[in-house]
Amino acid sequence: MVRQSLLILLPMIAAFALSQRRRLAAIIGMGLLSFMLAGVYLLSHAPDVAITEVAIGAALVTFIYVLAIRKTGRLVVASDEVPGLLSREGEALIGLEYAILTGFARHLGLDLAVHLLPSAEVKATLLRGEADIGAGGIVGTDDERFLSTPGHLPTALFRLSSGGDIRAQPSLKKRQEGYFSDVLEAVRTGKRRAYTLDLARFVALSRLDLSDYTVTRLEGEPSYTFLVAPDKEALHHQFVSYLDRLRESKELARLISRYFP
Amino acid sequence: MRRVSIGIVLAAVLLVGCFCGILLVFFGHTGPVMDAAGRYASRAVAETGAVNLVSAIYLNYRLFDTLFEIFVFSVAVLGVRFYLVGRSEEEAVERVPESQVIRTSADLLFPLILLLGIYLALFGHLSPGGGFSGGVVAGSGLLLCAVALGTEAIARRFHETAFEQLEWIILLAILLLAVFPIVFGLIPLSDLLPHGRTGSLMSGGTILIYNLLIGLKVFIGTWVIIYYFLRHRGEV
Numbered sequence: 001m002v003r004q005s006l007l008i009l010l011p012m013i014a015a016f017a018l019s020q021r022r023r024l025a026a027i028i029g030m031g032l033l034s035f036m037l038a039g040v041y042l043l044s045h046a047p048d049v050a051i052t053e054v055a056i057g058a059a060l061v062t063f064i065y066v067l068a069i070r071k072t073g074r075l076v077v078a079s080d081e082v083p084g085l086l087s088r089e090g091e092a093l094i095g096l097e098y099a100i101l102t103g104f105a106r107h108l109g110l111d112l113a114v115h116l117l118p119s120a121e122v123k124a125t126l127l128r129g130e131a132d133i134g135a136g137g138i139v140g141t142d143d144e145r146f147l148s149t150p151g152h153l154p155t156a157l158f159r160l161s162s163g164g165d166i167r168a169q170p171s172l173k174k175r176q177e178g179y180f181s182d183v184l185e186a187v188r189t190g191k192r193r194a195y196t197l198d199l200a201r202f203v204a205l206s207r208l209d210l211s212d213y214t215v216t217r218l219e220g221e222p223s224y225t226f227l228v229a230p231d232k233e234a235l236h237h238q239f240v241s242y243l244d245r246l247r248e249s250k251e252l253a254r255l256i257s258r259y260f261p
Numbered sequence: 262m263r264r265v266s267i268g269i270v271l272a273a274v275l276l277v278g279c280f281c282g283i284l285l286v287f288f289g290h291t292g293p294v295m296d297a298a299g300r301y302a303s304r305a306v307a308e309t310g311a312v313n314l315v316s317a318i319y320l321n322y323r324l325f326d327t328l329f330e331i332f333v334f335s336v337a338v339l340g341v342r343f344y345l346v347g348r349s350e351e352e353a354v355e356r357v358p359e360s361q362v363i364r365t366s367a368d369l370l371f372p373l374i375l376l377l378g379i380y381l382a383l384f385g386h387l388s389p390g391g392g393f394s395g396g397v398v399a400g401s402g403l404l405l406c407a408v409a410l411g412t413e414a415i416a417r418r419f420h421e422t423a424f425e426q427l428e429w430i431i432l433l434a435i436l437l438l439a440v441f442p443i444v445f446g447l448i449p450l451s452d453l454l455p456h457g458r459t460g461s462l463m464s465g466g467t468i469l470i471y472n473l474l475i476g477l478k479v480f481i482g483t484w485v486i487i488y489y490f491l492r493h494r495g496e497v
Contacts, residue, residue, distance in 0.1 A: 050389075055397040060486075
């Protein structure tokens, strides 16, 4: 009876392993299949084969597959932290760009890994080939070194400048990493005199005392984009078509209205 | 061009020579064509001294097949080495220490797993198991340690180039042991040792020795695979 139910379960687990989009889930399915198979061997009075099947199939092979997909199974995103687009909320990440990237990673069957970096380092990380996609409030550039996607959210650019002295604002808390910490640090110590900020960062910064600065809105109709590492043309193509589909199915508009009501 | 040491050339020649010798002797040898399965089931214990029929078959009657299976495993290990050695090593990443739970359970479990592996290899002719599964089980124990303590920590204590070479020396020893009966005028692969009292540890003739050699060889091979994967694809 047990054997029959195991034999019925076997093809189902095999189908489960085959149909998984996420590679890690597929590998776990295969390990499970090995265990079941070992059970079948054991019930068929072949304990030798069962022991070997468990040791090789369930332990060693599973482990080697996990190591093999370690690099190829991930979509690595380098991102600045920008409220509304991609930011921390406790342990989790939230935001419009995070939602888009999560959906894209699921679409590809990859695990999403987000590295939060100061905005200045995002591009350098992409160029070094340590990340696949750059995100976090990147305003459309004509930087030839990257493959960029069509804008997914319109924004505006603001210039903060100051003629005279700037008071340092030591009351601001220092943050280790993440959302435009470099700009925040500059405002905190009062060292730099002028910044160009996009809408999301400007809104986040406007809770500070900016009376020392004059604010001007820059011309043009910029929008936020993603950057794809220069050598990942296939990924870029997939990402662009994924974004197009999001836009056509009104899913993008729905996401935007959710995060920016 | 790199100079190849004489030892490697000699070993290679010896390996090929052993195999050619086995093939030559068996060329005109047609085994009994009768009902093999029935004979194995009814007479294996008396003929080989091994209570576990499975090991009696694959380490005595069908040792010839097993030799090739050992070769398959060796080639697999060689392939992993060959294709991973050329890949760049992962830059040293700051290791996130594993949790206390994992480290403690690795400390507790490793001796037990190792013991289980040794038991499987040592008692392969009496109970289910055998050199191959014993070696892999013990190797998985090392894997657990590598996950918990870090590969480098294990490798520093453990990994030597000589260790990798030992795998091939054992393969050579297995082949020599298979050819050795020729000296006594017997056909290769035949059993020389006394069968001992049925059911005791010292029974089954050469099966015990084969199991131990294969167990050690597979253990080393498993560790080599794990080591190269961890070193060139990064820590888990």
